Amino acid sequence: MLNDKxxxxxxxxxxxxxVLYAPIVYLMVYSFNSGGTMTGFEGFTLDHYKEVxxxxxxxxxxxxxxVIALLSAAISxxxxxxxxxxxHFMRSKSKQTLLTLNNVxxxxxxVIIGASFLILFTIxxxxxxxxxxxxxxxxxxxPIVVIMVLPKLQEMNDSLIDAARDLGASTWHVIxxxxxxxxxxxxxxxxxxxxxxxxxDFAVTFFVTGNGYSTLAVEIYSRARQGVSLSINALSTLIFxxxxxxxxxYYFINQRNNRLEDKGAKQ
Amino acid sequence: MKQISRMFIxxxxxxxxxxxxxxxxxxxxxxxxxxxxxxxxxxxxxxPELIERFESETxxxxxxxxxxxxxxxxxxxxxxxxTFDISIPSEYALxxxxxxxxxxxxxxxxxxxxxxxxxxxxxxxxxxxxEYSIPYFWGTVGVVYNPELVGDLTFESWDDLWNExxxxxxxxxxxxxxxxxxxxxxxxxxxNDTNEEHLQEALKKLSQLTPNVKAIVGDEIKMLMANEEAxxxxxxxxxxxxxxxENEKLDYIVPSEGSNLWFDNIVIPSTARNIEGAHQFINxxxxxxxxxxxxxxxxxxxxxxxxxxxxxxxxxxxxxxxPDEELTSRLxxxxxxxxxxxxxxxxxxxxxxxxxx
Numbered sequence: 001m002l003n004d005k006x007x008x009x010x011x012x013x014x015x016x017x018x019v020l021y022a023p024i025v026y027l028m029v030y031s032f033n034s035g036g037t038m039t040g041f042e043g044f045t046l047d048h049y050k051e052v053x054x055x056x057x058x059x060x061x062x063x064x065x066x067v068i069a070l071l072s073a074a075i076s077x078x079x080x081x082x083x084x085x086x087x088h089f090m091r092s093k094s095k096q097t098l099l100t101l102n103n104v105x106x107x108x109x110x111v112i113i114g115a116s117f118l119i120l121f122t123i124x125x126x127x128x129x130x131x132x133x134x135x136x137x138x139x140x141x142x143p144i145v146v147i148m149v150l151p152k153l154q155e156m157n158d159s160l161i162d163a164a165r166d167l168g169a170s171t172w173h174v175i176x177x178x179x180x181x182x183x184x185x186x187x188x189x190x191x192x193x194x195x196x197x198x199x200x201d202f203a204v205t206f207f208v209t210g211n212g213y214s215t216l217a218v219e220i221y222s223r224a225r226q227g228v229s230l231s232i233n234a235l236s237t238l239i240f241x242x243x244x245x246x247x248x249x250y251y252f253i254n255q256r257n258n259r260l261e262d263k264g265a266k267q
Numbered sequence: 268m269k270q271i272s273r274m275f276i277x278x279x280x281x282x283x284x285x286x287x288x289x290x291x292x293x294x295x296x297x298x299x300x301x302x303x304x305x306x307x308x309x310x311x312x313x314x315p316e317l318i319e320r321f322e323s324e325t326x327x328x329x330x331x332x333x334x335x336x337x338x339x340x341x342x343x344x345x346x347x348x349x350t351f352d353i354s355i356p357s358e359y360a361l362x363x364x365x366x367x368x369x370x371x372x373x374x375x376x377x378x379x380x381x382x383x384x385x386x387x388x389x390x391x392x393x394x395x396x397x398e399y400s401i402p403y404f405w406g407t408v409g410v411v412y413n414p415e416l417v418g419d420l421t422f423e424s425w426d427d428l429w430n431e432x433x434x435x436x437x438x439x440x441x442x443x444x445x446x447x448x449x450x451x452x453x454x455x456x457x458x459n460d461t462n463e464e465h466l467q468e469a470l471k472k473l474s475q476l477t478p479n480v481k482a483i484v485g486d487e488i489k490m491l492m493a494n495e496e497a498x499x500x501x502x503x504x505x506x507x508x509x510x511x512x513e514n515e516k517l518d519y520i521v522p523s524e525g526s527n528l529w530f531d532n533i534v535i536p537s538t539a540r541n542i543e544g545a546h547q548f549i550n551x552x553x554x555x556x557x558x559x560x561x562x563x564x565x566x567x568x569x570x571x572x573x574x575x576x577x578x579x580x581x582x583x584x585x586x587x588x589x590p591d592e593e594l595t596s597r598l599x600x601x602x603x604x605x606x607x608x609x610x611x612x613x614x615x616x617x618x619x620x621x622x623x624x
Contacts, residue, residue: 056292060289066285067285067286067289071278074275118342118346122346177268210349210350211332211349211350219310221310222334229311
């Protein structure tokens with residue numbers, strides 16, 4: 001009986017993963033297609049990869065996308081973590097209000113956020129381009145970081161802080177030595193969520209780009225109007241492999257750290 | 268804490284390295300000088316080689332940016348904060364942009380190559396004297412069909428779409444003026460007809476089409492037709508061309524009662540900084556050889572007479588995309604019917620969509 005259940009859940013899991021990964025595999029296979037379209041595989045070629053490597057404009061856009069994602073994720077994590085700490089230690093009434101406001105930002109549609117940023121930037125006179133995209137990405141990432149960090153803070157026992165205080169820790173010490181290590185996993189989760197949100201955001205970015213500055217999502221979307229060219233497949237394959245490498249690398253570093261920590265604990 | 272700060276320091280270092288790399292690449296491409304021209308175009312709507320050629324011929328560096336709909340492009344230009352020197356709206360968007368003062372007049376004296384444009388495509392109702400726009404590509408509205416699935420129908424007449432054989436086998440594109448226009452055309456009326464009786468008649472005729480209509484769809488019509496999900500579809504010729512590139516079995520035709528003629532046009536938005544460069548660019552695109560190469564790449568119909576002569580006989584004599592004069596004389600450009608009539612068209616279209624099945 002138990003075995004049956006296990007079997008079923010395995011099959012279910014495999015089916016889910018096939019559904020998730022099949023489109024990506026399909027896209028990757030066709031990036032090697034010598035025929036120009038996604039209908040019918042004609043032969044193996046690396047031409048599309050060559051095309052990507054020669055398209056300087058596209059490469060600049062890819063780099064721009066990563067710069068925006070990393071910078072906005074880092075900055076919004078810093079702001080969001082301190083925001084979450086501030087919210088956590090507030091009186092419960094204003095805390096609720098602030099949390100609701102935070103959640104409103106998460107659920108409101110990207111199109112509306114994008115349009116309001118466009119209006120704001122043009123009123124204030126910020127030139128559309130790198131700065132406007134960065135600012136808006138930071139802005140929509142902060143609520144996500146806050147929501148990722150808050151549960152960790154709630155898990156923390158407040159007497160830890162009292163104990164640190166009794167032992168003579170300053171406010172900065174309490175934050176750096178007690179709170180931060182405790183909510184570390186929440187901070188990383190927030191950072192990576194912000195990173196992915198920024199990487200694939202189309203709607204907000206679309207409104208606030210300008211003057212030749214563009215990100216990958218916007219570029220691919222406007223190219224897709226004429227049918228997705230296979231060089232986009234090639235580029236997507238490269239980026240997918242790159243992310244897989246990053247994830248694997250992160251996994252191994254984590255493993256090593258854990259082992260080191262275990263050793264340290266034993267000694 | 269150590270681990271966190273280490274990671275953030277690493278992130279910032281990587282960022283600054285990337286920024287340096289981007290700047291280096293921009294410099295090596297020459298994007299940093301003041302002599303730049305910003306083009307705002309549909310995705311993949313110009314041959315990239317031509318941009319390079321323009322750069323090396325004039326020394327102007329081109330910054331190329333893309334949009335995916337007329338509405339989005341207009342919003343961007345209207346809000347300001349950008350410095351687009353060139354844009355390429357469709358004719359109905361051009362009308363609106365003109366009305367809202369988003370365009371700069373074009374100085375014809377700076378465009379010696381304007382003489383290459385077929386006079387039939389100049390001085391049209393949406394821009395008299397071409398004060399603000401120069402035609403870039405044009406096309407028609409017609410029927411793309413799969414000969415294997417439609418039996419002996421040839422779609423020489425709009426009425427073929429009403430044939431019983433096509434039960435649940437027709438796609439329509441989701442545009443009020445296109446669909447109502449088809450109804451008016453099939454009855455022999457003008458596309459720009461505002462006579463209420465004629466409109467009601469067209470609506471009645473369209474409602475008889477409903478058993479044949481499988482779906483009313485947007486851009487995905489291209490993919491659906493290429494995958495043979497339906498036998499025939501009402502589409503723009505530009506889409507038809509792409510569908511036929513994907514699936515060679517299909518064919519395109521403009522019914523003989525007449526149809527719509529559409530234009531994409533080069534304009535200079537009011538946000539332009541490099542107006543002289545913009546004129547140089549327009550003149551460059553009007554050059555016969557350049558226009559021919561671009562037509563080859565994009566695949567739409569060119570209004571450039573001199574370029575047409577340079578094109579392959581196979582393309583320029585293709586009557587599906589360059590209809591003969593007799594049919595061309597029956598093609599009509601959409602006139603601006605004013606907001607009230609337009610919303611009436613939309614209401615009629617909505618009514619048609621709601622009464623389906």
